[in-house]
Amino acid sequence: MNQPHHRPDPYTERPWLNPAISPFIQIQGVTKRFGDFTAVNAVDLAIYQGELFALLGGSGCGKTTLLRMLAGFETPTEGRIIIDGLDMTEVPPYERPVNMMFQSYALFPHMNVFNNIAYGLRRDGIKSDELKRRVNDIIDMVELNPLTHRRPHQLSGGQRQRVALARALVKQPKVLLLDEPLAALDKRLREQTQFELMNIQDQLGITFVVVTHDQEEAMTLATRIAVMGAGQFEQVGTPADIYENPQTRFIAGFIGSANLLSGTVQDCQPEKGTDDAPDTSRVQIVTDEGNQLLSVSTDRVVAAGDAVTLAIRPEKISVTLQDSAVSDTADKVPDNAPNTVSNNGSGTVPGYVSGNVPENVLWGTVQEMAYLGRLSTFRIKTDAGPTLEVTAPNQRRVLDNRHLIDWDDRVRLTFSSDSAVLLTR
Amino acid sequence: MGHADKHRIGDLLQRNWKTLVTALPFIWLLLFFLAPFFIVLKISVAESLIASPPFSALLDWSDGGFPSMTINTDNYAYLWEDELYLRTYLNSLKIAAISTLLCLLIGYPMAYGIVRTSGTTRYLLLLLVILPFWTSFLLRVYAWIGLLTDQGTINDVLLWLGLTDKPIRLMYSEFAVYVGIVYSYLPFMILPLYANMEKLDLALNEAAGDLGAKPLTAFLTVTLPLTLPGIIAGCLLVFIPATGEFVIPDLLGGGNVLMIGRLLSSEFNANHDWPVASAVAVVLLILLVIPMMLYHRVQSRSTNAQPSAETA
Numbered sequence: 220m221n222q223p224h225h226r227p228d229p230y231t232e233r234p235w236l237n238p239a240i241s242p243f244i245q246i247q248g249v250t251k252r253f254g255d256f257t258a259v260n261a262v263d264l265a266i267y268q269g270e271l272f273a274l275l276g277g278s279g280c281g282k283t284t285l286l287r288m289l290a291g292f293e294t295p296t297e298g299r300i301i302i303d304g305l306d307m308t309e310v311p312p313y314e315r316p317v318n319m320m321f322q323s324y325a326l327f328p329h330m331n332v333f334n335n336i337a338y339g340l341r342r343d344g345i346k347s348d349e350l351k352r353r354v355n356d357i358i359d360m361v362e363l364n365p366l367t368h369r370r371p372h373q374l375s376g377g378q379r380q381r382v383a384l385a386r387a388l389v390k391q392p393k394v395l396l397l398d399e400p401l402a403a404l405d406k407r408l409r410e411q412t413q414f415e416l417m418n419i420q421d422q423l424g425i426t427f428v429v430v431t432h433d434q435e436e437a438m439t440l441a442t443r444i445a446v447m448g449a450g451q452f453e454q455v456g457t458p459a460d461i462y463e464n465p466q467t468r469f470i471a472g473f474i475g476s477a478n479l480l481s482g483t484v485q486d487c488q489p490e491k492g493t494d495d496a497p498d499t500s501r502v503q504i505v506t507d508e509g510n511q512l513l514s515v516s517t518d519r520v521v522a523a524g525d526a527v528t529l530a531i532r533p534e535k536i537s538v539t540l541q542d543s544a545v546s547d548t549a550d551k552v553p554d555n556a557p558n559t560v561s562n563n564g565s566g567t568v569p570g571y572v573s574g575n576v577p578e579n580v581l582w583g584t585v586q587e588m589a590y591l592g593r594l595s596t597f598r599i600k601t602d603a604g605p606t607l608e609v610t611a612p613n614q615r616r617v618l619d620n621r622h623l624i625d626w627d628d629r630v631r632l633t634f635s636s637d638s639a640v641l642l643t644r
Numbered sequence: 645m646g647h648a649d650k651h652r653i654g655d656l657l658q659r660n661w662k663t664l665v666t667a668l669p670f671i672w673l674l675l676f677f678l679a680p681f682f683i684v685l686k687i688s689v690a691e692s693l694i695a696s697p698p699f700s701a702l703l704d705w706s707d708g709g710f711p712s713m714t715i716n717t718d719n720y721a722y723l724w725e726d727e728l729y730l731r732t733y734l735n736s737l738k739i740a741a742i743s744t745l746l747c748l749l750i751g752y753p754m755a756y757g758i759v760r761t762s763g764t765t766r767y768l769l770l771l772l773v774i775l776p777f778w779t780s781f782l783l784r785v786y787a788w789i790g791l792l793t794d795q796g797t798i799n800d801v802l803l804w805l806g807l808t809d810k811p812i813r814l815m816y817s818e819f820a821v822y823v824g825i826v827y828s829y830l831p832f833m834i835l836p837l838y839a840n841m842e843k844l845d846l847a848l849n850e851a852a853g854d855l856g857a858k859p860l861t862a863f864l865t866v867t868l869p870l871t872l873p874g875i876i877a878g879c880l881l882v883f884i885p886a887t888g889e890f891v892i893p894d895l896l897g898g899g900n901v902l903m904i905g906r907l908l909s910s911e912f913n914a915n916h917d918w919p920v921a922s923a924v925a926v927v928l929l930i931l932l933v934i935p936m937m938l939y940h941r942v943q944s945r946s947t948n949a950q951p952s953a954e955t956a
Contacts, residue, residue, distance in 0.1 A: 290850075290854055291853075291854075292850055292853075292854075311853070312850070312853040312854050313853045313854070313855075313856050313857055313858055314856075317854075318854055318855065319850075319851075319854045321847050321850070321851055323845065323847050325845060325847035325848050325850065325851035326851075327848060327851070327852075327866060328870065329869050329870055338852070338855050338857075338865075339855035339856050342855055342856035342857050342861065343856055386851075386855070387854075390855065390856070
């Protein structure tokens with residue numbers, strides 16, 4: 220805000236924040252039932268033009284059913300689907316300005332690459348020169364030139380994926396639906412294809428709706444993510460919103476990994492926000508396991524005695540060896556004085572130190588260590604009770620298999636109150 | 645020593661079991677299919693005699709050590725000269741072709757419907773298709789007589805409903821033969837079609853629809869070409885045996901329907917003209933080998949297309 224010329228216009232990057240723009244796809248109160256089973260339950264969603272929107276969830280959460288309703292393969296039991304201002308709820312798939320890339324790719328096995336891609340254009344009555352030009356343009360874009368006469372069974376998985384993409388894009392749909400577009404590719408190809416998809420989307424400006432079960436894929440690809448569970452949206456937001464500010468325990472556990480500590484609110488102190496940050500409160504909670512006192516800042520309204528959950532990501536906890544920790548910093552805590560609430564509940568709170576020093580300090584022992592190359596993950600049993608998962612980047616080379624922190628080491632864990640998230644659901 | 649021999653036989657079996665497994669049926673076919681065929685071929689070039697057996701020998705050993713071979717092509721010439729045979733062949737092919745088409749028109753939607761169901765329903769429907777095989781074919785054709793005769797069930801119902809005042813002639817007509825053939829051979833159409841359609845990915849139809857194809861266009865451009873191997877297999881399985889069919893035209897068509905199977909039988913049994921009967925059989929076989937070779941070509945082409953070659 221202070222330097223507007225350095226930032227892109229927030230509305231072109233984030234059209235959903237601009238009240239002047241109306242959404243391109245509107246899903247209004249859509250429910251889909253199959254017999255007794257409710258696959259999608261009264262869902263509302265607005266997707267804006269040019270977005271790369273991800274529907275993320277585990278199997279059976281209703282994400283594919285929602286996508287199939289956008290494509291027209293399923294008709295909603297209740298609710299309406301509006302695309303570019305037109306009610307599409309009852310319109311059959313072959314009359315929708317929408318194309319889909321199928322999870323299995325669904326390439327026609329009896330046609331070569333060219334004819335697969337040309338299929339949609341032929342249905343629109345496009346012939347000869349224009350047909351050739353448009354098919355060849357898209358073949359150039361997905362770099363399939365030498366393969367136009369191959370049949371699908373003569374192509375590799377990655378090539379088939381490109382044909383499927385080209386076939387869906389060649390009709391220049393208003394919306395491209397992608398059902399698990401990268402699921403069938405191996406890891407290396409998947410990463411490469413992710414960026415290609417993003418480039419193509421950027422080039423063509425077509426609105427993409429991607430269904431995926433892979434949270435990493437959703438995080439990399441999407442402008443916004445809707446996390447689905449049991450036929451409803453758990454949270455809709457940008458990847459950073461969802462990762463850094465999960466609204467529920469489900470989200471915190473589903474996206475990335477998180478240490479979830481249930482506890483009770485002991486104290487709630489409001490803090491005045493600055494220009495950049497809204498008002499928050501600093502909340503003291505006591506964990507159910509081990510009566511550990513922890514401090515967390517939140518914009519949620521809670522009162523003393525509320526049952527809450529504190530979520531802290533493994534990478535947001537820093538871990539140091541106990542010996543170096545004691546010598547490095549001023550907060551000298553004896554080994555035999557764990558940070559538990561004193562029985563009288565007086566105002567002095569060990570472990571909570573204001574100022575530049577970390578607000579939450581715990582001591583513990585490394586129970587398990589996994590070396591993953593660029594980082595290591597630890598399971599640390601804290602003296603107070605809860606076991607925490609912590610990851611640390613391996614900034615120094617590990618030589619002679621001597622890890623800086625290893626099994627059974629005594630360690631100090633610290634995290635600041637705004638690194639943790641307070642959850643009420 | 646005996647022990648060592650047993651060992652070697654075991655080794656031999658182990659190394660060559662694949663050859664053995666394929667060789668045994670081949671030997672069987674050679675003995676019981678090819679050998680009789682050559683016997684028939686031999687008789688077809690013999691002369692008819694009033695003797696036992698009622699035909700002349702191919703090789704005459706009477707002339708010292710050297711046998712003399714007599715090949716008599718009169719029987720084949722006779723088939724060509726007597727218009728009856730040509731007409732009967734053509735009529736057989738016509739009846740077989742129309743029956744095949746009827747089976748396809750009935751069987752294709754049935755197979756498509758069965759594939760679209762799932763679980764128990766699918767297996768129940770398939771069982772119903774196979775169920776007639778559990779009763780003797782002959783018995784089932786006889787049952788049709790009971791339905792089709794002037795005093796049969798169909799005419800009884802029609803009379804009772806007042807739709808006709810005297811029985812309609814259903815038996816001993818081409819109509820009865822069509823009914824019999826379509827009824828008997830329908831499973832042979834449905835089963836290969838089912839096997840082919842079962843492999844069909846339903847997403848392909850959705851993809852066609854998604855790309856702008858209306859249901860009929862999607863069927864014509866995607867489903868139909870992809871089920872073509874099943875259609876061809878089913879058609880040949882119906883057409884080939886229907887052409888030479890004997891029981892159905894004999895029992896349901898009587899003397900009114902010319903079919904080569906009946907003619908062959910009367911040549912053999914009534915006229916005792918084994919050489920002409922054999923010639924009729926050989927010509928029939930040659931007529932049917934053409935579609936069989938066609939079938940084989942389609943089969944081998946489709947199996948060659950199946951393996952998904954991972955060419956980068």
